[in-house]
Every structure is written in structure tokens, then in C-alpha cells.
Amino acid sequence: MSLFSTSLWTTTVMSIIVGLYMLFHNSGESFDFGSFLLDTSPYTWGLLGIASCVAFGIIGAAWGIFICGTSILGGAVKAPRIKTKNLISIIFCEVVAIYSLIIAIVFSAKINDINPAGFYTKSHYYTGFALFWGGITVGLCNLICGVCVGITGSSAALADAQDASLFVKVLVVEIFGSVLGLFGLIVGLLIGGKASDFS
Structure with a gap:
């Protein structure tokens, strides 16, 4: 069983145990997901979205470079000519991280100093949740994109090592x-575009 499925099962079982304990000890109303969403600061949601965007984007870029780079080095043993031409795949993987950083910079412009007295308003909740889900969306899109570009770049390198005429054809797919x-970048801009600044 993988680490992900083990942690997922552990989290699920622990949540059920805590929920049943609270239910049978007359405090079941405290197990309220809605109050968790409303009691958590909108500022926290926004910052978590920005952090998730950068983290997932960088993981996707690194994963893609890992997949692609190993194939480029392996294919270069047979055909040393592919080393420089296939660096375009590495650049495509780096662009994935740059997309995440662009969105993080755009979203962080909405984070300002705030007055704690009037902070828990509908506008601030909307901004916090928009930045959170926008960051998650962009981050996951870039994670998947990085893996996709890495696998395709790996195929391009190995195909180029075998037959130089295949490089351009696989590059189009990449x-x-x-x-x-x-x-993902465009969706993030659309999600965060309607959110007002924290003020």
C-alpha cells in the first residue's frame, strides 16, 4: 500500500473516531465543518492558496525535469547530439514553475495590512476563498502539466536518439x-480577478 493511501485511510479513520466520540459524549454539534470555515481567518485561506500554488507548481516542474532529464542523459549515451536540442523540454518544465510564481505574485498583491475590527466580512471571506481555490487550481494544473511535459519530453529525447526526424513531431505534442x-494560469486569473483586496 502506498504512503498516500495509508495516510488517506488513517485520516479517514481518525475523523470517524473523533466524530463518533463527540457524538456519543453529547458534543456532536461541535463537529461542525461550517464553523471551521467561518472561524478560520480569510487571510489564512488566501495565504494557504498562494503557498499551495507555488508548492504544487514547483513540485510539478521538478518532477517533470526529473523525468525528462534522466531520459535526455540516458539517450545522450547513444546519441550525444540530442543533449542541446532536447533542453527545450527542460525549459518547458521550468515554465510551469514560472506560471505558479506569476499567479502567486498577482494574488499576493491582494494581501494588504488589515484592520482586525472589521475583518470578518463577506467581501473578505470571498477574497480568502477565491485566493485559496484559485491557488489550489493553478497549483494542481501546473503539477499535472509538469508531469505531462516531463513524460512527453522523455519520449521526445528517446525518439530523437533513435531517429532525428521524430523530434519535431513529438515536440508538437509536448x-x-x-x-x-x-x-491553469488563465483560470487562476479569472478566479482571483473578481476578488477585492483585503483592506
């Missing part, structure tokens, strides 16, 4: 895979 990260 470009289409790279566009997925751009779609």
Missing part, C-alpha cells in the same frame, strides 16, 4: 501538453 499550465 507544446500542447505545456498549454495545460497556461490554462
